[in-house]
Amino acid sequence: MENQGYSPVECIDDNNLEKNNTPEVQLTETPKTKTKKSKWESESDNDSESEQRFSKKRRKKIQDSEVDEHSQPETTESIRRLKVSNEDPFNQSPSTRSISPIAEPINDMSISSTPSPTPESTTQSFEERIIKSTPTPLPPMLTGCRSVDNYEKLNRIEEGAYGVVFRARDKATGEVVALKKLKLDKEKNGFPITSLREVHTLLLAKHPNIVNVREIVVGETLTQIFIVMDFIEHDLKSLMEDMQVPFLQSEVKTIMLQLLSAVAMLHDNWIIHRDLKTSNLLLNNRGQIKVADFGLARKYGSPLGPMTELVVTLWYRAPELLLGTKKYSTAVDMWSVGCIFGELVNKEPLLPGRTEIDQLTKIFKLLGMPNEKIWPGFSKLPHAKNIPFIKQSHNTLRSRFPYLTENGFDLIAKLLTYDPSKRITAEEALKHPYFTESPLPKDPEMFPTWPSKGGGERRKSYTSPSAPNVAHGVEKLDEEDQTLLGSIFENQGGNDYGFRLKI
Amino acid sequence: MSKLSLQNAILTYEQLETTPSKKDNIPEELEDELRRLGCDFIQSAGIVLRLPQVAMATAQVLFQRFFYVASLKKFSVRDIGMGALFLASKVSESPCKIRDLINVYNYLIRRYRNEPNEPLEYLGQVFYEMKDALVIAEMQILKKLGFNVHVQLPYGLMVNYLKVLELTDHETIPQKAWGYLNDSLRTNVYVCYQPATIACAVIWLAARIAQVKLPTSPPWWELFEAELEDMENISRHIMRLYAIRLPSNLPLSLDELEDYLKNYEDRRKSGINEINEINDNKDDLGPAPMVTM
Known part of the structure; x- marks a missing residue:
């Protein structure tokens, strides 16, 4: 590193002094151009040779004159600048002025311990350009993983594609948690990148509708890694299997709003979930949805890089993925959201394909055969030529949802749009009129409760006395009655139905 | 919608002062050198492997963090360096192959030792030993750091600050500041300061x-919530890198470290002599030529 015996501030002053001979002239000059970049830089780039020959005496004189100036009561910009330059630690230590060996500037810096100059009041123009940041929380401590022995295993909940989930109790607090054991035995490439993404996105994605990860604990050997998450009682898939009637419209709206809010936050943070489906949506007994299983989630960038198209469970996989695109984006999640929406309304999977071809066929039969007109670029997708052509020109989506309102149908149609660039975004979907029309979304606190399968609770019959359950014990209600039921506990803008019990 | 971030872990004064290596009677000076050496290797290996700078930067921060929770006597600079770079390459979505990484490390170690370059035997024992060590090191890093392996880096911030300061078109400052950022990874500033402060410090220095x-008036750094004292401190750390050259006989494995420590004082003296010789040798693996990115 070169010798840097002079502070830039000092050099400017010196240069100006040489030209103008008196510091006073500089006082009048600088303010005019103080915001311009050119004045921030020194006029002569590096004339250090001659400067270094400056005698100490001369410099002392300059410093003295500066002190004199800023002792005057004026508060012009230039004076402030001089003042600051005088406070500059480099100016204060005389040793900076000698031609010093490499290490010396460091020593100089250590000598200087002057407080930073006080902020000035007239800072508007400069400060305007910076967004005020919120006070930052305390940074985390550097601590290692705790042992899994801090938890007591209760029972196994489920075995996923790459991990087992246990229910466990925190020995210290007594809280029940879910422990997801990562499968690492057969890894040839070290710690799997998918698990890294999962941990990362879970840590990034702190949101009331995303499952909360508490910590990561390790077992006795290095291959035993557990993700500790809050225990959530249900997943939507097995819950719906046990329910006799679909969710009420008001409940569907609450679930969808929470789901969309979580998805919008993920997308806002450049994360694609890539495996949204009902079995990955957890529901607790307070009516809160928690998006789980980030095993396929990853960050994406702009411009889009190639990513594997082999993502998302088949039934929820977007047509562009089935057709082999490698450059896809958040729209794949929105397609899944559309499939989930349909499944919530009808209590059965919308597009249960057996194979990828079958999946495409089911999509085409439901939505009609896509073409270049409705989906520009469709025919250029890798598998577009290898797919069976279905003689289905029109969209039959409406007939699948006879009871959905116009707004509800509009939303699902926008979610299940062929062209990914025209598909509705999570942010837009949150503002969809479907959520503001009657019946309004149900307050999560008013959600019915069910016995938890994962918690090992036995499912009781639907004629149990608890009030909210009754709604699900009734035979299928028509649309109007569902409206009423959904509204019993809600204040629907003066449209008060009073308390009605429907058994 | 709130922007999320995973803040960098900042060490307590006590963690900084009493490192695990210190407790294991490793001289402070040696620990400093070994940290720098490890980071040198990571940066060089990343360049050879054509990894993005984000991967090298992350790896070096992980490496530095790791040795604040583990001792150099238990984990070698070589293994943790490889493990950190491998892990960081995955974290930064640019995974490299284990085989490539091991071959590059083998090459760099031989170069550092001034030994003739000799590729590792394909499927040989040394290769498998290194591979096992790498995989174990990766797991140890994850475990010991509590999976806090996602590092906030100041590169993006610095570019934004340069824009605000209208310095992006300056001839030398952006490049210099970028170089200081790369070099600062070899110091402990990433476990002492948040990225914003580091970004300000390198601009200040450049x-x-x-x-x-x-x-x-007002001081520009206050707008980025940096303190002059912190910036000076960071600059000091960076400048010190250029003042001190690393000896070429530093231990890379645990066995080598044990030998090295046995007659530390004697080696120190011979090491210093060696430095003086090496200073004329432009091909040595010192810090300066390795920053070219």
């Missing part, structure tokens, strides 16, 4: 050396 005056 502007100072380019002799460019930045607004001081």
Whole structure:
């Protein structure tokens, strides 16, 4: 590193002094151009040779004159600048002025311990350009993983594609948690990148509708890694299997709003979930949805890089993925959201394909055969030529949802749009009129409760006395009655139905 | 919608002062050198492997963090360096192959030792030993750091700050500041300061050396919530890198470290002599030539 015996501030002053001979002239000059970049830089780039020959005496004189100036009561910009330059630690230590060996500037810096100059009041123009940041929380401590022995295993909940989930109790607090054991035995490439993404996105994605990860604990050997998450009682898939009637419209709206809010936050943070489906949506007994299983989630960038198209469970996989695109984006999640929406309304999977071809066929039969007109670029997708052509020109989506309102149908149609660039975004979907029309979304606190399968609770019959359950014990209600039921506990803008019990 | 971030872990004064290696009676000076050496290797290996700078930067921060929770006597600079780079390459979505990484490390170690370059035997024992060590090191890093392996880096911040300060078109400052950022990874500033402060410090230092005056009323760094004292401190750490050269006989494995420590004082003296010789040798693996990115 070169010798840097002079502070830039000092050099400017010196240069100006040489030209103008008196510091006073500089006082009048600088303010005019103080915001311009050119004045921030020194006029002569590096004339250090001659400067270094400056005698100490001369410099002392300059410093003295500066002190004199800023002792005057004026508060012009230039004076402030001089003042600051005088406070500059480099100016204060005389040793900076000698031609010093490499290490010396460091020593100089250590000598200087002057407080930073006080902020000035007239800072508007400069400060305007910076967004005020919120006070930052305390940074985390550097601590290692705790042992899994801090938890007591209760029972196994489920075995996923790459991990087992246990229910466990925190020995210290007594809280029940879910422990997801990562499968690492057969890894040839070290710690799997998918698990890294999962941990990362879970840590990034702190949101009331995303499952909360508490910590990561390790077992006795290095291959035993557990993700500790809050225990959530249900997943939507097995819950719906046990329910006799679909969710009420008001409940569907609450679930969808929470789901969309979580998805919008993920997308806002450049994360694609890539495996949204009902079995990955957890529901607790307070009516809160928690998006789980980030095993396929990853960050994406702009411009889009190639990513594997082999993502998302088949039934929820977007047509562009089935057709082999490698450059896809958040729209794949929105397609899944559309499939989930349909499944919530009808209590059965919308597009249960057996194979990828079958999946495409089911999509085409439901939505009609896509073409270049409705989906520009469709025919250029890798598998577009290898797919069976279905003689289905029109969209039959409406007939699948006879009871959905116009707004509800509009939303699902926008979610299940062929062209990914025209598909509705999570942010837009949150503002969809479907959520503001009657019946309004149900307050999560008013959600019915069910016995938890994962918690090992036995499912009781639907004629149990608890009030909210009754709604699900009734035979299928028509649309109007569902409206009423959904509204019993809600204040629907003066449209008060009073308390009605429907058994 | 709130922007999320995973803040960097900042060490307590106690963690900083009493490192696990210190407790294991490793001289402070040696620990400093070994940290720098490990980071040198990571940066060089990343360049050879054509990894993005984000991967090298992350790896070096992980490496530095790791040795604040583990001792150099238990984990070698070589293994943790490889493990950190491998892990960081995955974290930064640019995974490299284990085989490539091991071959590059083998090459770099031989170069550092001034040994003739000799590729590892394909499927040989040394290769498998290194591979096992790498995989174990990766797991140890994850475990010991509590999976806090996602590092906030100051590169993006610095570019934004340069824009605000209208310095992006300056001839030397952006490049210099970028270089200081790369070099600062070899110091402990990433476990002491948040990225914003580090970004300000390198701009401050680069502007100072380019002799460019930045607004001081109010001081520009206050707008980025940096303190002058912190910036000076960071600059000191960076400048110290250029003042001290690493000896070429530093231990890379645990066995080598044990030998090295046995007659540490004697080696120190011979090491110093060696430095003086090496200073004339432009091909040595010192810090300066390795920053070219």
